[in-house]
Amino acid sequence: MTAQPKRLAALAVAVLAAVGGLAACGGSSSSGSSSSSNNATTSSKPVYGGTLNIVAAGGPDHLDPVPAYTTYDYMLERAYARQLLSYPTIPATSTSSSAWTKSTTPVPDVATVVPSTLNGGITNGGKTYTFHIKSGVDWDTSPVRQVTADDFIREFKAFCNAAPGGFVGNIDYYSATIAGMSSYCNAETSYFSTPSHPVTAASTANFQNTHTISGITAPNPMTIQFTLIQPASDFLNMLAMPFASARPVEYDSYVPNSLQLDQHIISDGPYKITSYIPGKSITLARNPSWKQSTDSLRHQYVAGMQVTEGVTSAQTQLTDMQAGSQDLPMDTQINPPSVPGLVASKAPNFGVWAWDNTIPYIVFNLRSPNSGGAMGKLGVRQAIQYGVNKVAVQKVYGGPQVTKIINEVIPPGNVGASSTNLYPTPNNSGDVSKCKADLKNAGYPNGVSLTYLYQNDSVNTAAFTAIQASLKLCGVTLNGKSEPSSSFFTDLGNAPVNNKPGTWDAAQGEWIPDWFGNNGRTIIPPFFQTDCQVNTINYGCYSSPKMDGLIKSAEAATTASQAGNYWNQADQLAMQNALVVPLQSENYPMYTSKRVLGPGAWSPTIGASDPTNVWLSNG
Structure with missing residues (x-):
C-alpha cells in the first residue's frame, strides 16, 4: 500500500492554521531560510531537573511504534524508543545550512557505527547491511536486559500484524527493499484472514515466532544483518524511521496496538512511561536503566514529563505557555491571530524553523x-x-x-x-x-x-x-x-x-x-x-x-x-x-514557555519538539 496522509493530515493542517493569520509582503523565496531568535539557538549550560509540561489536544495516536505515523507520536517515542540509526537534534534556520544537513543525516543510535562499504558494513554489491549493537543499551526490565538483534527482528515481524490499527504506518519502504518482507507479510495476512485464526496476543506471537523474514537475520545476539532485494541508496533512512525501533519480548503478551500494550510500554530510552490515562494524561520519569554513554542523541535533562491531553483550544495552549503552566505544544499549533505579534515581538521563545515539504x-x-x-x-x-x-x-x-x-x-x-x-x-x-x-x-x-x-x-x-x-x-x-x-x-x-x-x-x-x-x-x-x-x-x-x-x-x-x-x-x-503545480514549501513557527532552553524546541525529522534535548531554566 502507498503511504497514507495520516502523518500529513494530522500535522500539516495544524501548520497551515498556525501561519495563516500572518500578514506579510509578497515575493518569491527559494533559499529555504527562516528566522529565529528561539532559545534553542542560545548557548547556555544545561540545567538538570524539573518537570517538562507538554500540552496536547488529543495526544499521540499510538504508543506502539509499529503503527505510529504522526509527528506527535514521534515526539513522545523519542523518549522511550530507540532505533539502530536516528538523527541528531540541531537547530537549523535554513535548509541550505550545515546544521540542516547534520540534523537530517542518520547517525548511530543503538548501532555502533553507520555501516558503509569502507568499514565493511555494506557488502554484496550494496545488498547486505550489517549492524553491530552497542553493549549497555538496556531495557527497563527486572532484571535489566540488553537490547539484542532479536528485538529488532521482532519489530519487523510485527509490521504486518493483523490487529485492528496495528499494521505498520508504511510497509512500502520495507517490502520493496528487504528480501522476504513481502512474502512474510502476505503469509501473515493470509493466515489471519480466515475466521479459524482469530487475532489474539498468543496467535500473533506464535505466527511471528514460527516464521522468518529471509532478509533479516541475527548472526549473533549483538549483530543484525539485512539482505536487500536490490541495492537501495536510502536504506539507512528507512532504518532511522521510528517504525524500526527495537521491540521487547514482553510485547508478545499483548495484542499489537492495544490499550494493554500501551499501558505496558517498556523503554530503552532515557525516559519511561509511568502512567497512561487515554485522553487525559501521560506521565514519564527518568529511566534508570538508560546510560548516557550509550546514547549521544538524547539526554535526561528534565526529571520527568507530564503530557496533559484534552486542551483543544490553540489560544488556551498559547496562554498557558505564556503563563508558564505549560512548556511545549504537542499536536496543536499557534493560533493564527497570535502569529503577527509573536513575529514582531522577537521573543526568544518563539522561532520560525527550517522545514521542507x-x-x-x-x-x-x-x-x-x-x-x-x-x-x-x-x-x-x-x-x-x-x-x-x-x-x-x-x-x-x-x-x-x-x-x-x-x-x-x-x-x-x-x-x-x-x-x-x-x-x-x-x-x-x-x-x-x-x-x-x-x-x-x-x-x-x-x-x-x-x-x-x-x-x-x-x-x-x-x-x-x-x-x-x-x-x-x-x-x-x-x-x-x-x-x-x-x-x-x-x-x-x-x-x-x-x-x-x-x-x-x-x-x-x-x-x-x-x-x-x-x-x-x-x-x-x-x-x-x-x-x-x-x-x-x-x-x-x-x-x-x-x-x-x-x-x-x-x-x-x-x-x-x-x-x-x-x-x-x-x-x-x-x-x-504538468501533472502537479508545486506552490510552496513551509517553514515551521514554534512557541515554547520562557523556561525551555536547549536545541530541542524543534526537530525537522520528528516534525515537532524533541523533549530529550531541552532543559528548564529553573530546573
Whole structure:
C-alpha cells in the first residue's frame, strides 16, 4: 500500500492554521531560510531537573511504534524508543545550512557505527547491511536486559500484524527493499484472514515466532544483518524511521496496538512511561536503566514529563505557555491571530524553523470526463501552471518569512531536486497572456470551467480563493468543492470513482516527506508511480512506463548521486507533463514557555519538539 496522509493530515493542517493569520509582503523565496531568535539557538549550560509540561489536544495516536505515523507520536517515542540509526537534534534556520544537513543525516543510535562499504558494513554489491549493537543499551526490565538483534527482528515481524490499527504506518519502504518482507507479510495476512485464526496476543506471537523474514537475520545476539532485494541508496533512512525501533519480548503478551500494550510500554530510552490515562494524561520519569554513554542523541535533562491531553483550544495552549503552566505544544499549533505579534515581538521563545515539504500543491485528475476531458489535455494543465499567482498563495501562508515558493516536485535542497523552472512567470506572479494562449491552443478559446476540491479550514479556503482569483484572469473558472479534512483525503484517493462525471478536476494537496536529503522515494513514487486504486496518493492516476522505469532505477541505485540522477529525470518528466503545480514549501513557527532552553524546541525529522534535548531554566 502507498503511504497514507495520516502523518500529513494530522500535522500539516495544524501548520497551515498556525501561519495563516500572518500578514506579510509578497515575493518569491527559494533559499529555504527562516528566522529565529528561539532559545534553542542560545548557548547556555544545561540545567538538570524539573518537570517538562507538554500540552496536547488529543495526544499521540499510538504508543506502539509499529503503527505510529504522526509527528506527535514521534515526539513522545523519542523518549522511550530507540532505533539502530536516528538523527541528531540541531537547530537549523535554513535548509541550505550545515546544521540542516547534520540534523537530517542518520547517525548511530543503538548501532555502533553507520555501516558503509569502507568499514565493511555494506557488502554484496550494496545488498547486505550489517549492524553491530552497542553493549549497555538496556531495557527497563527486572532484571535489566540488553537490547539484542532479536528485538529488532521482532519489530519487523510485527509490521504486518493483523490487529485492528496495528499494521505498520508504511510497509512500502520495507517490502520493496528487504528480501522476504513481502512474502512474510502476505503469509501473515493470509493466515489471519480466515475466521479459524482469530487475532489474539498468543496467535500473533506464535505466527511471528514460527516464521522468518529471509532478509533479516541475527548472526549473533549483538549483530543484525539485512539482505536487500536490490541495492537501495536510502536504506539507512528507512532504518532511522521510528517504525524500526527495537521491540521487547514482553510485547508478545499483548495484542499489537492495544490499550494493554500501551499501558505496558517498556523503554530503552532515557525516559519511561509511568502512567497512561487515554485522553487525559501521560506521565514519564527518568529511566534508570538508560546510560548516557550509550546514547549521544538524547539526554535526561528534565526529571520527568507530564503530557496533559484534552486542551483543544490553540489560544488556551498559547496562554498557558505564556503563563508558564505549560512548556511545549504537542499536536496543536499557534493560533493564527497570535502569529503577527509573536513575529514582531522577537521573543526568544518563539522561532520560525527550517522545514521542507510541499504544502500546498495543485494536483490534476487526469481521468475526469468533465469539460470535455480538460484535465487529460496537456495544454490545459500547462495553462494553469502559467496562470497561478504563487505570490498570492504565499501571502495566505505568511509570506516569504514563513514559506518559500517552489517550482519543482522535489523541494530544493533534496537529492534530485531540479533547478529548472519549466513554467516561469514574472516574479512567480502568473502570466495571464501565456495562460490564455495555452488554453486557446488546447481547444478552449473561451476558457474552461473546473471543479476544485479543497479542505474547508480557513487557511485552505483562503488559498483556494487566491488561486481561483488568479486563474479567473485567464479564463479558468474554478468551482470550489470544500470538504472537512476527515473526508478530503479519502475522496481525493478514491480512484475507482474519480473517473466519473461530476467528480473533481483539480485539488489542493499537501505532502510531507518521511525524511530529507536522499528522499525521492518518499515523494516521486507516491505521486506518480502507477497506482490507481483506493487510497492512492497518485490522485490523478498517472501511469507511464517511462516514469515507472525511472522510479525502479532510482530505487535500485547504489549511491545517492546515482539515485538523484534518476529522481531528477522523474521530476522533470512530471513537470513536462504538468501533472502537479508545486506552490510552496513551509517553514515551521514554534512557541515554547520562557523556561525551555536547549536545541530541542524543534526537530525537522520528528516534525515537532524533541523533549530529550531541552532543559528548564529553573530546573
